Amino acid sequence: MTQADDKPARTATPQVTLREVVEARERxxxxxxxxxxxxxxxxxxxxxxxxxxxxxxxxETGSFKVRGAANRMWQLTAGEKKRGVITVSTGNHGxxxxxVAGRLGIPAVVCMSERVPTSKQQAIRATGAEVVxxxxxxxxxxxxxxxxxRERGLVRIEGFDxxxxxxxxxTIGLELLEDLPGVDTAIVPLSGGGLIAGIxxxxxxxxxxxxxxxxxxxxxxxxxxxxxxxRPIELPEEETLADALAGGIGLENRHTxxxxxxxxxxxxxxxxxxIAAGIVFAFEEHRLVVEGGGAVGIAALLHGRVSGLGRxxxxxxxxxxxxxxxxxxxxxxxxxx
Ligand SMILES: *Cc1c(COP(=O)(O)O)cnc(C)c1O
Numbered sequence: 001m002t003q004a005d006d007k008p009a010r011t012a013t014p015q016v017t018l019r020e021v022v023e024a025r026e027r028x029x030x031x032x033x034x035x036x037x038x039x040x041x042x043x044x045x046x047x048x049x050x051x052x053x054x055x056x057x058x059x060e061t062g063s064f065k066v067r068g069a070a071n072r073m074w075q076l077t078a079g080e081k082k083r084g085v086i087t088v089s090t091g092n093h094g095x096x097x098x099x100v101a102g103r104l105g106i107p108a109v110v111c112m113s114e115r116v117p118t119s120k121q122q123a124i125r126a127t128g129a130e131v132v133x134x135x136x137x138x139x140x141x142x143x144x145x146x147x148x149x150r151e152r153g154l155v156r157i158e159g160f161d162x163x164x165x166x167x168x169x170x171t172i173g174l175e176l177l178e179d180l181p182g183v184d185t186a187i188v189p190l191s192g193g194g195l196i197a198g199i200x201x202x203x204x205x206x207x208x209x210x211x212x213x214x215x216x217x218x219x220x221x222x223x224x225x226x227x228x229x230x231r232p233i234e235l236p237e238e239e240t241l242a243d244a245l246a247g248g249i250g251l252e253n254r255h256t257x258x259x260x261x262x263x264x265x266x267x268x269x270x271x272x273x274x275i276a277a278g279i280v281f282a283f284e285e286h287r288l289v290v291e292g293g294g295a296v297g298i299a300a301l302l303h304g305r306v307s308g309l310g311r312x313x314x315x316x317x318x319x320x321x322x323x324x325x326x327x328x329x330x331x332x333x334x335x336x337x
């Protein structure tokens with residue numbers, strides 16, 4: 001590897017602004033799908049205003065996370081692209097990293113503990129990524145990933161706290177403004193905050209205020225509790241139907257905590273049975289397969305949790321990766337009584 005090889009394609013961006021989101025748009029175009037926006041008559045009737053759904057459950061790999069992963073990986077140096085990337089996520093982020101790496105011809109390592117089910121290991125292997133199984137817990141797998149990254153010169157791809165990842169997710173906001181020029185409210189699932197921060201930045205280009213509302217599960221909503229505390233905090237993880245929203249924001253959070261505090265107008269928490277109702281509603285009314293984390297916006301609207309709704313409401317459906325037996329059980333339970 002020569003030195004020129006390793007020179008960054010562009011100077012690193014310490015802060016993320018609308019400009020980075022606009023730049024991300026073209027970069028990810030060959031990898032990420034431009035997802036449809038549909039009008040939901042059923043939800044509009046329930047909410048008493050026009051409600052639209054942005055369908056990131058139809059995104060490649062079944063969640064929006066390919067956008068951020070693609071924008072981050074485009075900007076690896078030639079040397080970094082050759083050596084490869086690493087992640088510890090076996091969820092939507094890990095899937096997205098493995099898939100984008102495959103598309104861009106970048107070697108990817110997904111590190112996971114022995115407790116991750118073999119079916120999940122297989123699914124990630126099938127994308128062409130190298131699966132490294134190590135240790136008995138997420139933390140052990142993560143420590144091993146740091147070691148591997150050092151030894152092999154691999155770049156860690158963060159799930160949310162990275163300006164390029166945030167900018168990639170923000171491209172959803174640009175698409176929303178094109179498809180719904182009159183949008184005045186955006187309801188967005190919230191966990192680490194990369195998704196909502198990027199979208200809120202993009203919506204600033206509307207040139208008028210658009211209200212941005214974050215929705216989290218009420219079981220260990222780390223970002224929401226951190227906002228209340230005024231600093232990033234940790235909470236013990238809890239089981240939730242919205243598994244894509246579980247997990248922390250990092251005590252050393254560098255970007256998303258500040259951005260969410262600045263750009264998000266309010267946050268709402270939804271309960272497990274409300275999330276279940278959101279999943280079932282998406283299936284029954286639209287024949288859409290939506291996972292728990294993707295259904296929290298529908299859940300909030302269905303249960304009248306958002307007050308003073310605007311005239312054109314966009315709900316981001318962030319993902320569709322729900323196990324078929326779980327979907328089956330929820331829909332079956334709802335229809336039997
Ligand atoms: C990752 C994820 C989220 C949350 O995104 P953050 O950037 O962490 O806030 C929401 N929904 C789904 C389906 C996800 O995979």
